[in-house]
Amino acid sequence: MGGARRRDGGRTGRVLSGAAVAVGLVLFLGGFLWAALAYRPYTVPTDSMTPTIARGARVLAERVDGAEVHRGDVVVFRNEVWGDVPMIKRVVGVGGDTVACCDRRGRITVNGRPVEEPYLQGAGPASPTGFSATVPGDRLFLLGDHRAGSADSRSHLTEDQGAVPRGAVSARVEAVAWPANAWGMLGRPGSFDALPGGTSRPGPLKWLVASVVAGAALVLGGAAYGPLARLLTRRQGRQGGAVVPHG
Template sequence: MDTEAQHTERDRSSETEERSRSARISGPAERDGETGGWSWRRTGVVGGVCVVFLLLLSHFVMQPFLIPSGSMEPTLQVGDRILVNKLAYRFGDQPRRGDVIVFDGTGSFLQEAPEENPVTGALHGAAAALGLAEPAETDFVKRVVGVGGDRVVCCDGNGRLTVNGVPVEERYVLLGDAPSKVPFDIVVPQGTLWVMGDHRSQSSDSRDHLGQPGGGMVPVERVIGRADWIGWPFGRWAGVPETGAFDAVPAPAAGGHG
């Protein structure tokens, strides 16, 4: 009887130890499973916060902008993603001659914005704001050639563009391109800009809208920002080159040009 009792006690003791060992082994695994569930939620929340942060950054400070065409070659290539500084003109500074800017062409290059589905438009806008899609049809990137009051003429006897009577050596223009095959002589109204692409023969710019309302002039308030950096591809990672082409150009004469 005593022997059987001892065996029974040992059996019960073994079962208790086994349960305890199983609890010690399975407990952390179950907790890990719970942690894994929370980890996925955390990942989703963190990802969402990052997207919101990037959208806010893009909206107020710095926006990636995908270059969809060759109109700004050789300065900007098709597929480049530039970083547009939205603070460049926020604190009283104005666009200057030679700046490469991104602007909303509604009312100047386009008389009205094209209609689009609100949902797909919002999704495309978010993707474009992150540099993942082509920009909106209303957004353009060009170089400022004339500011308010400037007289811009093309071309002089040597085939050069002049601003306020001074010839401009446009070394940023694609090699082999003429400054313009379309002659023009315009005075830029105050508060507007005359803009042109660096690949003159392939750029639809202010020249193409001379006969339309606004005369191809871009209102300063439509400027989104200044293109300061090329962020992608990595092989072209650099600042957008500045130019001294307009350094000798004087301020426009008071009262405009005759």
């Protein structure tokens, strides 16, 4: 009877371990392939986005259309006027907005409403130089988070008020992947929520990472079942075959 139960249990265990491996492969490969299609890695070449993103950091950016971009998003774009190379900046104004700096407390204003920017470094004004620009339709006003060292829309005010076409945007930064001590998702700044259109919703990266991790755990766990079960069976066999001495 005991042997039959062990055989049935072993059969069930093999079925469950096989199912775990199969489900794990689907989660792992599905999450990995989806992430590869939806996201692109970029290396940040300058310190214009510090302290949010450091120079040399590797980021993961979701491929999006420029029409999906909202205020507060950190975007990857390419524009001939700016040098025709991929750049990363933060959207602070969209078509029709009037963006200005600074109010009495050193904040930028969007359509006259002050915007708190907790991602900026230091306690100084949001821009070391004053400016005011009305963003043309279907364009974006972009600033770096390191305002004292960023060449951004403020440097191009004579060309379409410093704004770039939405079509220049190719991706929206979702997370920092490297260095390891800076790894994490980029938060959505709540300071832009009160403005019309609000902020964008996070992409699926968090769920894709969870899928890959869970899939890997299931594959490893399922694959480990066989060796562990055989080891346990051998130990039980040795214990069952031992001779117990009588006094």
